[in-house]
Amino acid sequence: MSIELAPYLFSFIAPFMASLIVFLFGKRRFIKESVSVLSIFLAILSTVLCWNSLSISDKTYLIFGKIFYIDGFSILMQLMVEFVALMVILYSLFYIPKVYNHRKENFHNYYSAILLSTAFMNLSFIFNNLFLLYIALELSTIVAVYVIVFKLNKESLKAGFKYIILINVGILFSLLGIILLFYMAGEPVMISNIGEVIKALHRNIALLSAFLFIVGFFTKAGLIPFHLWLPDSYSESPSSVTVFLAGGVTKLGFYGLVRTITGFSFNYEEIKILVIFLASLSMLIGAIVAFNQRDIKKIIAYVSISEMGFIASALVLKTYEGIFGGVFHLINHTLIKGALFFVAGAIVYSCESRNIENIKKAIGKMPTVITTSFFIGSLAVGGMPLFASFLSSITIFFALTKEGFLWASIVLIVSEFINAVVLLKTGIEIFWNKEKSEVSTTSIPFLMLICTGFFVILLILFGIYPDIIYPLIDSATKGIIRILN
Amino acid sequence: MEIIYIAILFFGFLAGEAKSLKFSILSLIPHSLFIVIVVFIIGYVNNIPSLYLIAVLDLIVRAILMPILLLKCLKNRVETETKPSISHPLSIALSIVLLSIGYNFVEMFKSSYIPHVISSFSSGLTLFLYGFYLFISKRDILKMMISFFIIENGVHFLIISMIPRMPKFIEISVTVNFVVAIIFLVYISLRLNEIFVKEEIEKLKESSSQRS
Numbered sequence: 001m002s003i004e005l006a007p008y009l010f011s012f013i014a015p016f017m018a019s020l021i022v023f024l025f026g027k028r029r030f031i032k033e034s035v036s037v038l039s040i041f042l043a044i045l046s047t048v049l050c051w052n053s054l055s056i057s058d059k060t061y062l063i064f065g066k067i068f069y070i071d072g073f074s075i076l077m078q079l080m081v082e083f084v085a086l087m088v089i090l091y092s093l094f095y096i097p098k099v100y101n102h103r104k105e106n107f108h109n110y111y112s113a114i115l116l117s118t119a120f121m122n123l124s125f126i127f128n129n130l131f132l133l134y135i136a137l138e139l140s141t142i143v144a145v146y147v148i149v150f151k152l153n154k155e156s157l158k159a160g161f162k163y164i165i166l167i168n169v170g171i172l173f174s175l176l177g178i179i180l181l182f183y184m185a186g187e188p189v190m191i192s193n194i195g196e197v198i199k200a201l202h203r204n205i206a207l208l209s210a211f212l213f214i215v216g217f218f219t220k221a222g223l224i225p226f227h228l229w230l231p232d233s234y235s236e237s238p239s240s241v242t243v244f245l246a247g248g249v250t251k252l253g254f255y256g257l258v259r260t261i262t263g264f265s266f267n268y269e270e271i272k273i274l275v276i277f278l279a280s281l282s283m284l285i286g287a288i289v290a291f292n293q294r295d296i297k298k299i300i301a302y303v304s305i306s307e308m309g310f311i312a313s314a315l316v317l318k319t320y321e322g323i324f325g326g327v328f329h330l331i332n333h334t335l336i337k338g339a340l341f342f343v344a345g346a347i348v349y350s351c352e353s354r355n356i357e358n359i360k361k362a363i364g365k366m367p368t369v370i371t372t373s374f375f376i377g378s379l380a381v382g383g384m385p386l387f388a389s390f391l392s393s394i395t396i397f398f399a400l401t402k403e404g405f406l407w408a409s410i411v412l413i414v415s416e417f418i419n420a421v422v423l424l425k426t427g428i429e430i431f432w433n434k435e436k437s438e439v440s441t442t443s444i445p446f447l448m449l450i451c452t453g454f455f456v457i458l459l460i461l462f463g464i465y466p467d468i469i470y471p472l473i474d475s476a477t478k479g480i481i482r483i484l485n
Numbered sequence: 486m487e488i489i490y491i492a493i494l495f496f497g498f499l500a501g502e503a504k505s506l507k508f509s510i511l512s513l514i515p516h517s518l519f520i521v522i523v524v525f526i527i528g529y530v531n532n533i534p535s536l537y538l539i540a541v542l543d544l545i546v547r548a549i550l551m552p553i554l555l556l557k558c559l560k561n562r563v564e565t566e567t568k569p570s571i572s573h574p575l576s577i578a579l580s581i582v583l584l585s586i587g588y589n590f591v592e593m594f595k596s597s598y599i600p601h602v603i604s605s606f607s608s609g610l611t612l613f614l615y616g617f618y619l620f621i622s623k624r625d626i627l628k629m630m631i632s633f634f635i636i637e638n639g640v641h642f643l644i645i646s647m648i649p650r651m652p653k654f655i656e657i658s659v660t661v662n663f664v665v666a667i668i669f670l671v672y673i674s675l676r677l678n679e680i681f682v683k684e685e686i687e688k689l690k691e692s693s694s695q696r697s
Binding site: 142153168172184205 | 659666
């Protein structure tokens with residue numbers, strides 16, 4: 001292994017070591033907070049260094065033997081997960097001690113689990129060998145269950161059990177797909193040569209392995225019909241963890257999807273149609289089911305499923321615009337869900353309930369940042385102009401139409417509309433209700449407000465000045481297309 | 486060799502279909518021991534010494550550690566399974582059909598598409614399919630864990646069948662992942678059992694206070 005790889009591996013090593021330190025010494029004052037934040041900063045630094053090396057060289061990727069492969073998409077995913085982890089850690093500093101006070105002896109384990117899961121996610125983004133990618137992906141999934149069941153009540157334990165067993169069985173299907181590719185290729189399949197392997201496959205075998213990958217990575221991403229774990233895990237876990245799940249854990253499913261299924265869809269029209277059909281189901285069913293929910297986190301969870309359908313449908317398109325739109329929406333989905341779930345967290349923090357009827361009775365005057373963030377998040381879900389999601393949705397819309405999937409574009413627009421209506425209706429019910437006590441003002445810690453506001457600011461900033469994020473998305477898109485072509 | 490594969494499927498069937506959870510878990514011991522024997526034989530016949538290490542690892546993890554962990558989950562709960570979504574006699578019939586037809590079908594698939602692959606492939610894929618059937622038909626938490634165990638054993642066999650050209654590190658890592666997942670599942674299951682017991686006690690207290 002080359003010595004020049006060492007700085008890039010810091011994106012894994014820093015959170016991994018920090019996780020051990022926090023686990024062993026985290027009970028001492030300030031250790032868990034300072035070490036966690038510092039390690040994530042180090043990881044971000046390492047990823048930025050990697051991005052810098054890639055941009056100054058003529059190459060579109062960095063390859064280190066048969067083990068590591070880093071391109072624009074790997075870097076984008078790492079940056080996204082690191083940013084989410086940082087926000088989650090900062091938000092948790094005040095949120096967890098108040099809402100989960102009964103687990104105060106285990107707070108250091110909470111931070112340790114988040115860091116460990118982040119470390120394995122970062123590792124999976126740079127592995128070249130599909131088997132190693134699977135191993136890192138599964139480990140990050142398993143570790144995340146600890147924070148899902150952090151409350152340790154019946155509901156959270158049931159949600160955690162569902163999460164771990166469904167995702168583990170689901171991604172074993174993708175392992176079966178990897179094994180099948182191995183049988184056909186005669187050697188372990190690498191991300192760097194997967195395009196060639198897919199082209200050389202017998203048609204029936206290719207369709208079978210694509211199907212196995214779809215089951216595996218759709219389960220991981222939480223797309224319909226493999227979404228059963230998602231609503232419960234999102235609603236029963238702490239709100240900070242929900243952001244981690246939506247912005248990190250499910251994104252691993254999309255990473256796997258891009259590295260494998262997109263390759264099949266480039267060569268087999270049937271796969272593209274199947275994925276777009278399932279993605280459209282996710283868009284529509286997610287939006288419709290969200291209408292019937294009375295739990296604020298479940299509403300956002302189903303809206304999230306619906307939005308992930310947009311991403312999946314775009315990522316299997318054969319055009320640059322399609323993949324670009326999908327990758328852009330991947331970022332926007334993280335920002336929107338970050339803002340919305342952090343608002344939900346602030347509501348739970350002040351009202352101690354997720355049920356809309358209870359919230360309406362208990363809620364006082366909320367800080368402007370919280371109410372504004374919720375409405376901006378809702379409008380962004382609807383793909384309104386001025387927000388980054390407008391640009392990504394419109395790109396996906398045109399890309400789908402251009403490839404002959406007008407029906408899917410219509411489903412996308414209809415679902416966006418329903419999602420926005422559901423969230424706006426919920427927002428109006430909660431924040432503008434007449435039962436609300438105008439006297440009591442809810443105080444939310446400043447750091448929680450900053451974290452929520454930061455997601456919203458980025459959403460607007462990328463919407464008005466997309467040039468800021470354009471080079472990274474462009475590099476990611478080119479990286480994806482280069483491998484698969 | 487064929488007899489050993491059939492024995493593995495048979496004990497897998499017992500583990501999946503027995504109503505008594507204790508018997509189900511105990512059936513996993515001979516099931517796993519036969520897997521260990523197969524791994525040893527494949528290592529000996531194909532002259533792959535590293536398979537001996539994997540066989541020893543299997544013996545420790547699959548035949549000893551896993552049944553012990555699963556038996557722990559019986560603490561604080563009844564030893565018969567929660568009513569499954571498919572009735573018991575029908576499920577037994579379906580299992581027999583799935584295992585026998587599945588095994589033969591996979592054998593045919595293997596000989597026409599991948600004849601060069603080691604013989605554990607057919608048994609592995611059949612176990613995977615059977616485990617998945619159990620997973621969707623059972624409602625009991627422990628039965629779901631047993632079906633996950635069977636699916637994982639199937640995947641293990643599939644990986645073993647390509648071991649001559651595969652780094653052993655990968656197989657060992659997959660096994661480690663499996664152990665970690667089972668440990669978390671056992672932890673959750675034990676916590677859930679505790680909560681259910683507490684609820685039952687509270688209900689009993691309530692009913693006795695109402696009577697008095």
